[in-house]
Amino acid sequence: MKIVGMGIMRNSIQIKLYDIFRKDLHLPDERARELVQTIDEAVKGEYEDNLEGVATKDFVKEEILTVRDFVKEEIRLVKEEIHNLELKMTKAIYISSLIQFLAIVGSVIAIINFMRHQ
Secondary structure, eight states: OOEETTTEESSHHHHHHHHIIIIISOOOHHHHHHHHHHHHHHHHTOOSSHHHHHHHHHHHHHHHHHHHHHHHHHHHHHHHHHHHHHHHHHHHHHHHHHHHHHHHHHHHHHHHHHHHTO
């Protein structure tokens, strides 16, 4: 992949891949750029010998595993946050219901007490 000037990539597919790696998968700029370059070279078949191709294949495989592990960890963290939020909401609903119940019981007692003194 040829990068011009300020890191502008030469076609829209490379830009889309770069955006996916950067924004969706949260890879650093350099890793995203390297991965786009590797994919571009693999698609074009620009390898001079078989060893370089094997090394690049291993690099891509390693990157895919790294991204997979990263995504799994992010999903686990999101699930944990959702669970914590669920617990907080349940507690808030319970406390709100308890306060409403006590208010109703207090109102009923006040009404009965008022009626007894008349």
